[in-house]
Amino acid sequence: MVPVQILLGTHSLSTRKRRIGGGAAVLAAALAVGVGIPATAGAATGSVDLVAYSTPKPAFAALIAAFNATTAGKSVTFSQSFGPSGAQATAVVNGLPSDVLNFSLAPDMNKLVKAGIVSSKWSATPTEGMVTNSIVSFVVRKGNPKHITNWASLVKSGVQVITPNPFSSGSAKWNLMAAYGAQLNQGKTKAQATAYLTNLLKHTVAQPSSASTALQTFVSGEGDVLLDYEDDALYAQKKGEAVTIITPPQTILIQNPIAVSLKAVNPSAAKAFEAYLLSPAGQKIWGQQGYRPVLPKVAAQFKFPKPTTLFTIDSLGGWTKVNTVFFTPTTGVVATIEQGLGVSTASS
């Protein structure tokens, strides 16, 4: 594919523009050849297109290096794309070449089932189609000055909470369902759990658009506690941020799906890589990167904090139901709560 020449060639331009265009085309062609603008995806043998959400980029750097050191993965090259989980799924639907897919929550993978890119049986594996686990944690200032220990302390007077915006961030959905589910698991009724969500959102002083901007907002001095993935929080700590991670007594198990695309140009290499990610060796690297391995034997090697109660999204009805009930914009439970809060607190 030589997009630049084609683009410039199909236009009939005036002389001056053509002169400029022609010059630019020559230069662009030279640069394109030198710089390697993508040819048809996967044309080279042993090339795998990885499309994933944004958080595991450092983890994949380690995993790919280790995979290339194995006999199976010796001559496999990778092209990697990382971005917001939902947006990445949409891009794949719109034609982004992909072989191995890794998202932050199952609905994004299901989007691809609908588009015929992933098999509907993607979750029929020993690990339910998941490659990593994590939990929702509290991130507080180093030393925990406000003594945040559980969900109730989040809604104490004067405590300011930060969570990403649930309509633009998958991470925020995990956070809010963790809060909701924690209430149910403490014996509260659904109405009480919803009331807790209202209280929590009242204490939320910022709802940045993504988990990473939420972390930046927190680190810049805003708020007292940030709700975040545990693996993200661990990474932040590793990078030197002055934060303490508090594990709530009740929290949700975050499960991140993986699948090989039906349209993979190089299925054997893609499947080999997926297998490596799910192998004990690969899972051990995930663990070192802060993710909870899905293989119990490997998970046991790591000392991740054990919450008293760990529940899954399935216990709350599964993502399809939860998305409809809670996260439908303008009509869902969360939207209704925010509208109520907005009407009472909005100024002008």
Added chain:
Amino acid sequence: MGRYGTEHAVTGRWRWPLRIAALTYLGFLVVIPVGSVFYRAFQHGFGAAWTAISSPDAVHALWLTFLVVLIAVPLDTVFGVGVALILSRHRFPGAWLLDAFVDLPLAVSPVVVGIALVLVYGKSGWWGNWLAARGIHVIFSLPGIVMASATVALPYVVREVLPVLQEIGTDQEQAATTLGASPFTTFRRITLPSIRRSLAYGVTLTTARVIGEFGAVAVVSGLVAGKTQTLTLFIQDGVENLNLVAAYAGAVVLALVALAVLAVVGADRREPTTERRKPRWRSPSDPSPSDSEVPLLSTT
């Protein structure tokens, strides 16, 4: 500078208040934030910043951004000058619509620009399949990135050049045409020199906007590291992965590129255009320029 020097024109006793107001505002709004970017890039030493910005991904991102600028900016410039000439020299039905449409890309949030481009040129878009069948891939490759960048920066050259063209009028050009000059000669010898400064600003703004664009490019590029990642996407990556030195170093590069463009087009150089400045066109029955300006003071 005229007979009365700058004092009267700068309204003498307002000079210092104006300076202080301007510099304070600029200081807090622009200088300090930009300075902060430079500071945070080099906070851990020049070495750290250099390492961050010389990784293969960073270098590729730089090349790709450079490529995009090389294509999108000339396109927008030629379009901009053309439309400014059309709007200032001709009256035709729908001129007001063209005028407004030029500004529209700005009002659309960059992410939506990207989404709209995908709606037209993407796989399931209006033309996506038709183009793909002919081997033209727009979305997730260079043409899409160029188009997204060109769209968000579309209005700047027009908006810079048009007011100046309207201000200086067409009398010089008309005279030249009457004397037999071709349109190109007229443009090159008369129009172009008089819009040189505003054109320079327009090109600088366009370039700055193109290199700084994130939202639209994020949607249409596919975010493939080392292949379709521009420098802004690389910077975003840095923020996502808490490699803030890389992010700020990238931002420093962008700022330096913008400064370099400004220096190259010489927007801050003194231009001789003031000597060629002409009063607005009026018919021969009007009095000479300096006589006709005075009555303005006593009219409404």
Added chain:
Amino acid sequence: MSPPPVAEAQRLSISTATLAGAGASPRRRRRSVGRVVGPGLAVTYLSLLVVLPLAALVGKAFSGGWGSFWSAVSAPEAVAALKLTLLSSLAVAAFNGVAGLVIAWVLVRDEFRGKALINAVIDLPFALPTIVAGLTLLTLYGPNSPFHLNVGNAKWGILFALAFVTLPFSVRSVQPVLAELDRETEEAAASLGASSGRVLWRIILPGLAPAMLAGAGLAFARAVGEYGSVVLISGNVPFKTEVASSWIFSLSQSDELGAAAAVSVVLVLVALLVLLGIGLLRRRFDIPESV
């Protein structure tokens, strides 16, 4: 209508030799061809980049019919976000219009050391990607502000961020026109005893008004669509500090592309109306071209 050719050419300092010997017909034909090709190309470019995508957006907005369009646009979040965005953008466009004039004035009419550096720095808010702008503003003017100037998580944060990204345009649209402004008139007026205020109001400002309005229009349009730099410092709380582009982004991420398109279309429409209004205002200041 025109003065004698030679004298005129001398006055225009164009060498007659350069212009002599031009035939009438080939030039006129080339000119009329140019008159069609030029606008034709401009319209094609505009269509490919703006009109078509905008049409696709409108198509998507109405893909569920008028009902879904209206419900998307009248949703409480959308209304709150649109109101916040439009009011903030108007305020910033107006304020930066004045600030831009003052800054352009100082840059054009004043001389002091370091002026070239200040002039160079003005474009930088454009060149910085919005995430960096947002981060920087948050660090400098958020809770950990070294100046104890905290506009984070408040509407002031939005205004600050919008002012940051639209300032280059407010300055650069006035600057070249100010530089080209005919000084003779001002000096003539001053020599006749007009006060500086009068000179400013009667002579300078009318000359600058089209450019200022153009700058304000663009600043407004940019502010309305701005997302990345605002979202960090504003706190992005729905009904309080969430701007329209953030709500649109949320809709697009929640698979409500039609609703996202609908709110975008409304935003564009309002911006279009404001721009048209400004265009009308500008025409009152334009001196009619005798074409």
